[in-house]
Amino acid sequence: MPELPEVETVRRGLEPVVAGRRIAAAEIRRPDLRFPFPERFAERLVGQRIVGLERRAKYLIAALSGGEDLVMHLGMTGRFTILEKGRADTPGDYANSVGADPVHDHVMLTLSGGARIVYNDPRRFGFMVMMPHAERSAHPLFRGLGVEPLGPELTADYLAARARGKKANLKSFLMDQRVVAGLGNIYVAEALFRAGLSPNRAARALADRRGEATERARKLVPAIQGVLEQAIAARGSTLRDYRDASGASGGFQNSFAVYDRAGETCRRAGCGGEIRRVVHAGRASFYCPRCQR
DNA sequence: ACTGTACCCTGTAGGC
DNA sequence: TGCCTACAGGGTACAG
Numbered sequence: 001m002p003e004l005p006e007v008e009t010v011r012r013g014l015e016p017v018v019a020g021r022r023i024a025a026a027e028i029r030r031p032d033l034r035f036p037f038p039e040r041f042a043e044r045l046v047g048q049r050i051v052g053l054e055r056r057a058k059y060l061i062a063a064l065s066g067g068e069d070l071v072m073h074l075g076m077t078g079r080f081t082i083l084e085k086g087r088a089d090t091p092g093d094y095a096n097s098v099g100a101d102p103v104h105d106h107v108m109l110t111l112s113g114g115a116r117i118v119y120n121d122p123r124r125f126g127f128m129v130m131m132p133h134a135e136r137s138a139h140p141l142f143r144g145l146g147v148e149p150l151g152p153e154l155t156a157d158y159l160a161a162r163a164r165g166k167k168a169n170l171k172s173f174l175m176d177q178r179v180v181a182g183l184g185n186i187y188v189a190e191a192l193f194r195a196g197l198s199p200n201r202a203a204r205a206l207a208d209r210r211g212e213a214t215e216r217a218r219k220l221v222p223a224i225q226g227v228l229e230q231a232i233a234a235r236g237s238t239l240r241d242y243r244d245a246s247g248a249s250g251g252f253q254n255s256f257a258v259y260d261r262a263g264e265t266c267r268r269a270g271c272g273g274e275i276r277r278v279v280h281a282g283r284a285s286f287y288c289p290r291c292q293r
Numbered sequence: 294a295c296t297g298t299a300c301c302c303t304g305t306a307g308g309c
Numbered sequence: 310t311g312c313c314t315a316c317a318g319g320g321t322a323c324a325g
Binding site for chain 1: 295296297298299301302303304305
């Protein structure tokens with residue numbers, strides 16, 4: 001479900017509610033998600049103050065006062081929901097309230113001040129792990145991550161260096177979190193459309209024989225950044241499950257140029273091409289064969 | 294070193 | 310109505 005814009009939208013919704021609060025209670029309602037929860041998870045959370053809430057790639061990271069980071073990934077269907085004080089002050093209240101989902105509500109945190117945070121994840125591809133803050137950058141989950149696409153490190157030269165000689169297609173190249181961290185199926189498709197690049201083209205087209213960035217690489221950077229910025233401004237894309245921390249849907253799905261539009265007409269004025277669906281590495285790709293080469 | 298496939302899990306949509 | 314298959318915003322472990 002959630003790519004960078006959705007995770008960032010969730011982060012922005014949660015941060016003012018959790019930052020500075022203490023975790024007063026933690027209810028862990030099953031032993032695992034994708035991976036087992038950390039040992040003695042609830043006991044390690046309770047009493048900690050949440051110092052801040054960051055995002056790196058598609059990870060949400062709560063920095064805890066004791067020096068550990070709580071790292072959370074939403075997988076495909078993970079969702080955080082804020083229950084303000086008074087809406088459901090006890091677990092019993094919540095269980096009987098509208099919107100409660102006892103089968104898929106896996107984690108409930110009660111914060112000082114009374115707000116509660118519920119993590120719901122039907123498919124359980126999400127996970128939560130804890131690690132000392134100082135060890136985060138060396139942790140296997142973070143060590144190999146590529147650049148943040150909205151940061152200064154995403155440049156045409158960087159893409160060219162990483163793509164040089166690679167005959168893998170551009171779709172797979174951009175989906176690789178070791179190259180650019182945070183893109184997923186939707187925003188790769190949309191960025192390639194904006195850059196006028198076919199997802200089928202070999203990634204090495206981003207570099208010339210000397211390894212210098214090509215015009216294609218230079219177009220790709222603002223295409224990636226533009227689509228992510230606009231998607232964040234629209235509070236993400238909702239296809240099926242995605243909701244922000246307030247329960248609201250995103251809005252960017254109404255602006256898709258190609259994603260999930262197979263058989264429909266290209267929206268570029270005067271194009272008239274038909275959006276095509278192909279499969280790369282088991283994931284659907286969408287593109288306009290007239291606009292993207 | 295790369296590339297493609299299977300798989301993790303559940304819900305839903307569409308065909309018959 | 311019901312059953313069955315395919316597919317879904319992610320990521321990883323393999324086999325080749």
